[in-house]
Amino acid sequence: MELVCPAGNLPALKAAVDNGANAVYIGFRDDTNARHFAGLNFAPNKMVDGIRYARSKGVRVFIALNTYPRPDGFRRFEQAVDRAAELGVDALIAADIGVLDYASRTHPRLSLHLSVQGSATNYEALRFYHEHFGIRRAVLPRVLSISQVQHVIDQSPVEIEVFAFGSLCVMVEGRCILSSYATGRSPNTFGACSPASHVEWIETEDKLDTRLGGVLIQRHAKGENVGYPTLCKGTFNTDGQTYHAIEDAVSLNAMELLPQMAAAGVKAVKIEGRQRSPVYVAQVTKIWREALDSFAKNPNAFTPKPEWTSALGRVSEGAQTTLGPYHRPWQ
Amino acid sequence: MTEPQPLTAAPSSRRPRLSLGPISYYWPKAEVDAFYAMVAEAPVDIVYLGETICSKRNQVRFEDWMAIAERLAEHGKEVVLSTLALVEAESELKRLRAICEQSRFLVEANDMGAVQLLAGRPFAIGHSVNCYNDRTLAVLAGQGLKRWVYPVELTRETLEQMQRTRPDGVETEVMAYGRLPLAYSARCFTARHKDLPKDDCRDACIDYADGLVVNTQDDQQFLVLNGIQTQSAHTANLLAELPAMRRLGLDILRISPQSEHMEQIIALFDQALRDSVDPAEAAAQLNALMPVGPCDGYWHGEAGMAKHAIA
Numbered sequence: 001m002e003l004v005c006p007a008g009n010l011p012a013l014k015a016a017v018d019n020g021a022n023a024v025y026i027g028f029r030d031d032t033n034a035r036h037f038a039g040l041n042f043a044p045n046k047m048v049d050g051i052r053y054a055r056s057k058g059v060r061v062f063i064a065l066n067t068y069p070r071p072d073g074f075r076r077f078e079q080a081v082d083r084a085a086e087l088g089v090d091a092l093i094a095a096d097i098g099v100l101d102y103a104s105r106t107h108p109r110l111s112l113h114l115s116v117q118g119s120a121t122n123y124e125a126l127r128f129y130h131e132h133f134g135i136r137r138a139v140l141p142r143v144l145s146i147s148q149v150q151h152v153i154d155q156s157p158v159e160i161e162v163f164a165f166g167s168l169c170v171m172v173e174g175r176c177i178l179s180s181y182a183t184g185r186s187p188n189t190f191g192a193c194s195p196a197s198h199v200e201w202i203e204t205e206d207k208l209d210t211r212l213g214g215v216l217i218q219r220h221a222k223g224e225n226v227g228y229p230t231l232c233k234g235t236f237n238t239d240g241q242t243y244h245a246i247e248d249a250v251s252l253n254a255m256e257l258l259p260q261m262a263a264a265g266v267k268a269v270k271i272e273g274r275q276r277s278p279v280y281v282a283q284v285t286k287i288w289r290e291a292l293d294s295f296a297k298n299p300n301a302f303t304p305k306p307e308w309t310s311a312l313g314r315v316s317e318g319a320q321t322t323l324g325p326y327h328r329p330w331q
Numbered sequence: 332m333t334e335p336q337p338l339t340a341a342p343s344s345r346r347p348r349l350s351l352g353p354i355s356y357y358w359p360k361a362e363v364d365a366f367y368a369m370v371a372e373a374p375v376d377i378v379y380l381g382e383t384i385c386s387k388r389n390q391v392r393f394e395d396w397m398a399i400a401e402r403l404a405e406h407g408k409e410v411v412l413s414t415l416a417l418v419e420a421e422s423e424l425k426r427l428r429a430i431c432e433q434s435r436f437l438v439e440a441n442d443m444g445a446v447q448l449l450a451g452r453p454f455a456i457g458h459s460v461n462c463y464n465d466r467t468l469a470v471l472a473g474q475g476l477k478r479w480v481y482p483v484e485l486t487r488e489t490l491e492q493m494q495r496t497r498p499d500g501v502e503t504e505v506m507a508y509g510r511l512p513l514a515y516s517a518r519c520f521t522a523r524h525k526d527l528p529k530d531d532c533r534d535a536c537i538d539y540a541d542g543l544v545v546n547t548q549d550d551q552q553f554l555v556l557n558g559i560q561t562q563s564a565h566t567a568n569l570l571a572e573l574p575a576m577r578r579l580g581l582d583i584l585r586i587s588p589q590s591e592h593m594e595q596i597i598a599l600f601d602q603a604l605r606d607s608v609d610p611a612e613a614a615a616q617l618n619a620l621m622p623v624g625p626c627d628g629y630w631h632g633e634a635g636m637a638k639h640a641i642a
Contacts, residue, residue, distance in 0.1 A: 181513050
């Protein structure tokens with residue numbers, strides 16, 4: 001299985017490459033990708049450097065161009081596709097039908113992956129993107145159980161990549177607009193969820209409130225650990241109960257499912273986190289490299305080492321991990 | 332493949348038609364039957380039927396939906412069969428195929444899997460199929476798209492751009508009234524609220540005719556849990572924008588059903604469309620009929636929950 005790692009900048013790319021990634025995914029420095037954060041992503045010259053560095057170490061480079069352009073922004077996306085093709089990247093990860101259509105017609109030799117933002121959760125959807133745009137790979141949304149992943153792969157015309165570690169979208173990617181409901185900006189239109197520009201931290205005598213677009217997402221007592229106010233991980237009141245009505249502040253860690261993923265025919269495992277630091281990317285890549293190598297050496301005896309699990313737990317959001325949707329009871 | 336019908340009248344002279352979207356909640360069969368008995372006599376032109384949220388909701392089965400469809404067709408309604416938004420299991424694909432293979436009624440695809448099954452024949456897409464630009468619309472039109480629902484998070488301005496290059500024979504529908512569909516998940520939030528596993532949810536959703544309201548800790552009504560779907564607590568209301576929507580040459584305005592006041596809501600839209608009441612006045616009356624209250628931010632390029640044109 002290929003290990004696909006995030007790189008939000010050149011140091012993170014080098015960290016991923018040096019610690020055993022088989023492929024890295026990167027984005028342009030604008031709203032054409034779903035990690036459109038201030039100071040993140042690659043200016044043109046840095047992208048050239050990054051691709052050169054990865055290539056020199058035999059690591060593949062994918063460019064994420066996975067938001068949804070509106071008509072007045074479409075030309076910029078065309079230019080981004082052209083640029084990716086010129087750079088000779090190993091794949092373009094896209095979601096929008098118009099972008100995929102442009103890319104496949106204008107650059108027939110450019111390898112296309114369907115982004116998780118493309119929201120394809122079944123093999124009939126995958127057939128559409130394969131028949132019309134010749135996609136070679138698809139990243140599955142984090143909604144399927146491991147047996148459903150297997151079933152999709154059995155019928156899929158393209159290879160399948162799945163998320164293995166990192167922040168957990170609890171909603172079907174590409175079809176969640178919670179963020180724009182509160183802020184006007186969504187992953188689809190702006191490339192960011194719960195954008196920092198709309199976050200407020202309001203301290204009073206005994207508590208700290210975090211608001212997104214003015215909406216109270218978390219209310220903490222002074223001294224409590226305070227997380228980022230991602231909308232779906234907020235604490236709300238429903239029918240008299242105050243709880244994480246949608247999802248707790250946890251991250252995905254599917255390492256113990258590596259044997260099942262391999263048996264299912266998963267082609268690549270993806271690490272989330274282009275917004276995270278180079279140190280994070282180095283740590284997580286290193287551990288996953290060791291895990292994949294250990295699995296390859298002795299597939300029947302694979303179990304995650306406790307030190308891997310605890311190290312991954314420490315760098316996870318909320319310091320807790322879950323198997324998420326892969327494990328049916330979570331659903 | 333049926334040739335798409337060209338649009339004949341000039342945009343400004345056409346009166347948009349009124350549609351009723353699929354019921355997004357889980358209602359007992361008797362209530363569904365009573366609801367569509369009312370709809371049969373109501374001034375809506377198009378009715379979308381079927382379960383779009385959860386395949387476990389089995390009060391109304393395929394045969395029942397087809398029977399309701401026939402009754403509505405007898406009353407002169409154009410019936411469209413709507414489909415599941417999140418398609419995961421083979422059993423869901425099997426049901427989807429049954430809907431896509433019938434040729435009596437047009438089908439609304441709510442997932443690209445359904446688009447794949449319908450390609451080459453006339454079909455419609457709902458708001459959960461992402462169509463954010465003219466090139467996407469053109470690709471889908473090439474596959475037989477006859478009607479699309481404008482994504483709810485996009486603005487009036489973007490719609491204007493889309494209308495300019497819209498392919499011939501493709502109708503544009505806008506969700507003009509209803510709680511906004513914001514997200515879909517593998518997780519069932521209603522079952523989770525009741526501490527039940529999704530696989531043994533015991534029809535958890537049937538207790539909430541308009542979903543389950545999520546409040547912030549400072550008591551703002553914010554979202555609605557509807558099984559695996561999350562909606563806005565506030566109800567989108569674009570009726571005041573009717574003059575703008577007419578100028579844009581929109582073909583259809585959609586009302587998304589709620590459990591109460593539907594006859595009045597439909598009547599207000601109908602009166603506004605027939606120019607017998609001022610749209611702004613009708614919109615204001617609608618606000619009093621909502622479970623929580625109105626919002627219209629997306630249309631104006633703001634946060635979806637914002638109230639722009641609403642006093």
